[in-house]
Amino acid sequence: MAKGSVEVSNAIALRDWAVTIQALLDGTQILLLRKGGIVEETRDFKLISPQFYLLPAYEHQKLHLLKPGEQHRLEKVLEHWRQDGQEIELEAYGEVTDEIGITDQKVLERLRDDHIWTDEFAEERLKWKPRKPLHLLLVRVYRLTDKVELPMRPEYTGCKSWVTLEGGPIVRQAVPVLSDEEYASRVQSIKSALSLAGHD
Secondary structure: OOOOOEEEEOOOEEEEEHHHHHHHHHOOOOEEEEEEOOOOOOOOOOOOEEEEEEEEOOOOHHHHHEEHOOHHHHHEEEEHHOOOOOOEEEEEEEEEEEEEOOOOOHHHOOOOOOOOOHHHHHHHHHHHHHOOEEEEEEEEEEEEEEEEEEEOHHHHHHOOOEEEEEOOOOOEEEEOOOHHHHHHHHHHHHHHHHHOOOOO
């Protein structure tokens, strides 16, 4: 058992770009921005579970929506995907510690240095269904000590946020990507930026 490991168990997975999940796994960012999947029942994002596996999505990833210094990530994850499209790997588990609604462009600008995406990526999500807030999720991420390999199924694809993993809850050991102190510091930094944005 890895030092500092904890047991995680869930049958729920949140889909996100594979390139984004890799940024979470290497500690580059601790946030996700969500507005809802097109095929979801209400088309609005809802945090149906604060804990979940992170299921990589390979469709719709766009190079121009990643900052120039982060675009190398996309080639790497696409190479991995081409090797075997019949299975999908889970290697990350997330726990949302904070959920914050964003309606102001100034807030997104304050968060520019906290993620791998371009301004265009964030703006597109804020402006889609403008009467609905953009959900900022601060996520404590854990790396699985043993990856989960699953056969690819149609229900694991498509423009939706949540999927139920076949076979019931999957149990694994996982290690936090960031220490308690570092994660708390990153959260405080983001919250301070949001506070400043509210007073511009």
